[in-house]
Amino acid sequence: MKKWSGGILITALAMVLVLRYSLMENQSQKHSAYSFFRNHPTNSSHLDDKGGIKPSQKPKIRNLPKTKRASLIAFEGLSDLYSPRNFSVEESRFMVVWAQMRSLLARSDSLPETAQGIKEASIAWKEMLAAVEEEKSSRSMNSSDPRYEAENKNCPFSVNMSNNTISSDGVVLKFPCGLVDGSSITLIGIPDVQLGSFQIELLGSQLQGEPRPPIILHYNVTLPGNKLTEDPVIVQNMWSSERGWGKEERCPAHGSTSDLKVDGLVRCNEQIVRTVNLGGIQPSSSERTNASEGTSRISVGNFPFVEGNPFTATVWVGSEGFHMAVNGRHETSFAYREKFEPWLVSGVKVAGGLSLLSALANCLPVSEDLDLIGDAEQLKAPPVSKKRIKLLVGVFSTGNNFERRMALRRSWMQYKAVRSGDVAVRFFVGLQKNRQVNIKLWRESQLFGDIQLVPFVDYYSLITLKTIAICILGVKILPAKYIMKTDDDAFVRMDEILSSLEGKVSNGLLYGLISFDSEPQRDRDSKWYISAKEWPHPSYPPWAHGPGYIISRDIAKFIVQGHQEGHLMLFKLEDVAMGIWIEQFKNSGQEVHYITDERFYNTGCESNYVLAHYQGPRLVLCLWEKLQVQHEPLCCE
Numbered sequence: 001m002k003k004w005s006g007g008i009l010i011t012a013l014a015m016v017l018v019l020r021y022s023l024m025e026n027q028s029q030k031h032s033a034y035s036f037f038r039n040h041p042t043n044s045s046h047l048d049d050k051g052g053i054k055p056s057q058k059p060k061i062r063n064l065p066k067t068k069r070a071s072l073i074a075f076e077g078l079s080d081l082y083s084p085r086n087f088s089v090e091e092s093r094f095m096v097v098w099a100q101m102r103s104l105l106a107r108s109d110s111l112p113e114t115a116q117g118i119k120e121a122s123i124a125w126k127e128m129l130a131a132v133e134e135e136k137s138s139r140s141m142n143s144s145d146p147r148y149e150a151e152n153k154n155c156p157f158s159v160n161m162s163n164n165t166i167s168s169d170g171v172v173l174k175f176p177c178g179l180v181d182g183s184s185i186t187l188i189g190i191p192d193v194q195l196g197s198f199q200i201e202l203l204g205s206q207l208q209g210e211p212r213p214p215i216i217l218h219y220n221v222t223l224p225g226n227k228l229t230e231d232p233v234i235v236q237n238m239w240s241s242e243r244g245w246g247k248e249e250r251c252p253a254h255g256s257t258s259d260l261k262v263d264g265l266v267r268c269n270e271q272i273v274r275t276v277n278l279g280g281i282q283p284s285s286s287e288r289t290n291a292s293e294g295t296s297r298i299s300v301g302n303f304p305f306v307e308g309n310p311f312t313a314t315v316w317v318g319s320e321g322f323h324m325a326v327n328g329r330h331e332t333s334f335a336y337r338e339k340f341e342p343w344l345v346s347g348v349k350v351a352g353g354l355s356l357l358s359a360l361a362n363c364l365p366v367s368e369d370l371d372l373i374g375d376a377e378q379l380k381a382p383p384v385s386k387k388r389i390k391l392l393v394g395v396f397s398t399g400n401n402f403e404r405r406m407a408l409r410r411s412w413m414q415y416k417a418v419r420s421g422d423v424a425v426r427f428f429v430g431l432q433k434n435r436q437v438n439i440k441l442w443r444e445s446q447l448f449g450d451i452q453l454v455p456f457v458d459y460y461s462l463i464t465l466k467t468i469a470i471c472i473l474g475v476k477i478l479p480a481k482y483i484m485k486t487d488d489d490a491f492v493r494m495d496e497i498l499s500s501l502e503g504k505v506s507n508g509l510l511y512g513l514i515s516f517d518s519e520p521q522r523d524r525d526s527k528w529y530i531s532a533k534e535w536p537h538p539s540y541p542p543w544a545h546g547p548g549y550i551i552s553r554d555i556a557k558f559i560v561q562g563h564q565e566g567h568l569m570l571f572k573l574e575d576v577a578m579g580i581w582i583e584q585f586k587n588s589g590q591e592v593h594y595i596t597d598e599r600f601y602n603t604g605c606e607s608n609y610v611l612a613h614y615q616g617p618r619l620v621l622c623l624w625e626k627l628q629v630q631h632e633p634l635c636c637e
Contacts, residue, residue: 070107070566075115077122078105081455085129094445096477097428097452097469104468104563105455111464111570113339116242117456121431123207124457128431128438135439155367155402155440162358170351172203173359177437178400179342180365181489182616184316187350188357193307195353197222200315202322204240205346205433214240216340217315217322219332221305223353232303236334251332260525262333263318269331304331310357317342319614320527335527338461343398343432365400367440370447379409381450382421384478390417390498391550392480393425394470397488398458399432399441404488407617409448411624415494423494424478427451428466430458464574468563471556481506483556485578486548491605491612491623493633500610501550505593510582512549514596516542518576528573535571542594543579545602547613551578555592558585605635 082102087095105118155177173185179202191198198221204214220235237248251268261267304326305311313326321335322342336342350356373379397405405427417423429451432438445451454469456462467485474483482501486492504511518540520530559581562568568584571577586592597610605612605623612635615623622636 070109072103072106073108073110075106075110075118077119078102080122081118081125091446093449094451094453097473098455100472100476101455101465101469103566104465107566107570109566109570111462111572113459113461114456116339117430117459117462120207120433120457121455123209124431124433124435124438125455127208127435128442131435131439132442154369155365155400155436157364157366158360158362159364160358160360166350166352166354166356170199170201170349171356172347172349173361174347175345175361175364177365177367177440178205178432178434179317179345179361180363180400180403181317181319181342183342183361183363183365184314185348186312186314186360186362187348188310188312188359189350190310190355190357191221191223191305191307192353192355193223198352198354199350200313201349201351202315202345203347203349204340204344207433211241213346214238214340214344216342216345217334219315219324223305223307224303232305234332236332238337238340240339246337249332249334260335260523262321262335263323265318265323265330265333267333267335269329304329315348335525336460339459341460343400343434343437343458346434365402367402367444368406370443373447375410376447378414379406380448381424381426382419384421384424386421388479388481389422389424390480391423391482391484391501392470392474392478393423393484393486393492394452394466394473395425395427395486395488396463396466397427397429399429399437400434401488402440402444403617404620405444407620408488409450411620412492412494413450414624417494417498423498424480425450426470426473426478427488428454428469430454430456430462430466432458461572464570464572464577467574467578468559471559475553475557475560479553481553482509482550483553484548484550485546485574486611487546487613489613489615489620490547491609491615491620492548493610493627496599496610496633497550500597504595505552507552507554508585508590508592509552509595510542510544510549510555510578510592511551511595511597512544513598513600513602514542514544514594515540516594518543530573540576541579541583543576543582544596545600546575547602548600548611549575549578551582554590555582555585558588558590605637607632607634609633609635 081098085092105114153176159173159175161171161173185202187200189198200217200219200221201215202217204216206213215238218235218237218239220237222231222233222235224232234251235248236251238246249267253268304313311327313324316323316325318333321333323330323334324332348359348361350359370376395405395408408425412418413425415423418425427450429441431453432441441451441453445453452469452473454466456465470483470485474480484492484497501511519538520535520540521528522532523529559568559578562581562584563570568581571580582592599606599608599610601609601611602613604614605619612623619636623633626632626634626636
């Protein structure tokens with residue numbers, strides 16, 4: 001009876017904490033990337049009353065070294081991505097940019113992870129095409145193939161398991177469609193020091209032929225040993241078959257020199273120190289203190305895990321990294337490493353000295369049942385009949401961000417300018433290593449006609465290639481007077497964008513929130529780390545922050561041609577890369593107009609916004625409702 005009462009009490013505690021962490025997650029997203037933006041100011045002292053640069057403050061022209069024309073390399077898997085496919089005209093709409101990118105992907109001066117991104121994409125592409133063919137056959141034969149039935153189900157909002165006995169290999173809770181910003185995993189367990197340390201691991205998706213899945217987050221907990229002779233520690237790391245183990249991060253972090261934060265949170269929680277009477281145990285001289293009564297005492301950190309004591313731990317996904325809270329207190333943060341991003345996670349594994357009572361993964365990416373969408377016709381991309389549209393908007397998105405794309409379709413993509421075809425909006429999405437996500441993405445692209453698939457796995461280090469892809473679409477396929485880049489968690493006031501462009505130049509324009517005085521991040525632990533080899537200069541040229549900026553057609557044309565000829569440099573920070581290319585455009589003798597607008601909010605929302613960033617699906621729909629009802633650009637939080 002006592003066991004049952006204890007189980008009910010623990011479960012009730014878990015539910016309260018899950019609700020609390022959900023609120024924490026929404027609040028934390030507002031503070032994401034603050035450290036980066038503090039290091040990249042806009043510096044309004046450069047500007048005149050209209051947002052342009054004062055004549056006396058014109059940025060100097062750097063004599064950037066000319067990039068040697070890149071040669072072409074036959075990366076493994078590239079030919080598979082470009083082998084002929086038997087698609088109809090309707091089916092191939094999502095690949096029109098794909099067809100134009102082969103020479104860009106084969107450059108000898110390619111971005112980091114290009115070879116891996118292409119190789120993995122070729123495997124995922126084959127699996128997706130095979131699944132599409134199976135689906136067509138299953139439909140025609142009215143088959144009940146179990147794998148088809150599983151993939152035809154929508155991605156669930158949550159998954160759970162309870163009372164699992166942990167074997168020597170551990171126990172795994174799987175996530176069918178990965179994780180997204182805001183997802184959380186709550187574990188209830190009891191540490192058992194007799195069985196040693198315990199591990200919580202987020203496992204990556206595993207493609208066919210890969211020996212083992214990567215470990216996106218390895219969380220290893222060592223409890224205090226007998227008589228407190230062993231220091232307790234939490235070790236965070238990652239592992240892959242190509243790289244092995246990465247650089248580990250330990251908490252408590254004694255002597256850590258890095259003060260970087262992740263989503264505004266410290267990497268290791270500051271330990272609350274308490275004093276414990278050791279009795280006959282003699283601590284080291286550095287730990288010993290002299291008490292008035294003459295007994296030896298030692299300072300011990302308030303470690304979150306205790307032998308035999310139940311705990312509730314929640315791992316939640318932020319914009320910049322994973323965070324762990326234990327019993328209601330933030331303990332650790334772990335910034336995403338390159339190629340180790342949350343969409344790649346396929347499950348959580350628990351192993352070692354732990355009795356696992358329950359595990360719950362919540363706020364997972366959910367895909368709508370496309371057959372049951374009542375407003376599908378209103379959400380489809382309208383036909384583009386004009387030879388040149390006013391504006392092309394390219395939206396960065398990842399495959400399992402289903403809810404974000406649907407929220408944009410139901411909000412600012414309903415502006416009259418978009419529905420009339422004067423403005424075209426397209427999502428730019430890479431492949432994933434998750435077969436089910438790719439199948440869902442295929443179906444979504446066929447229904448709405450607003451997705452452009454790019455031929456590589458969607459790693460953060462490759463997003464600059466998406467920027468070039470947007471320019472290709474706006475120059476060669478959907479010719480536009482202006483081209484805008486934004487993200488799928490940004491709300492865009494399209495009426496105000498078009499109104500602002502009316503009085504601006506149509507050539508040599510960069511319009512957005514511009515940073516004029518920014519330096520490369522040289523801290524290796526930073527997500528935006530740039531080595532001196534990648535950028536030897538002490539500062540960057542002017543560039544506009546990535547959540548939303550607009551360029552004129554002549555700049556986009558220069559970028560497309562420059563990359564086709566292989567003499568523009570590739571740079572892994574896509575918004576800074578745009579600034580570098582515009583500097584090279586200027587060095588070629590062209591005039592550039594830098595127009596900054598502080599209503600492009602890159603870390604949240606403020607009243608009278610033109611663009612608001614870090615807005616999840618609920619906030620996006622709320623902002624749209626406020627515009628429709630109150631006719632004012634008011635924020636929701």
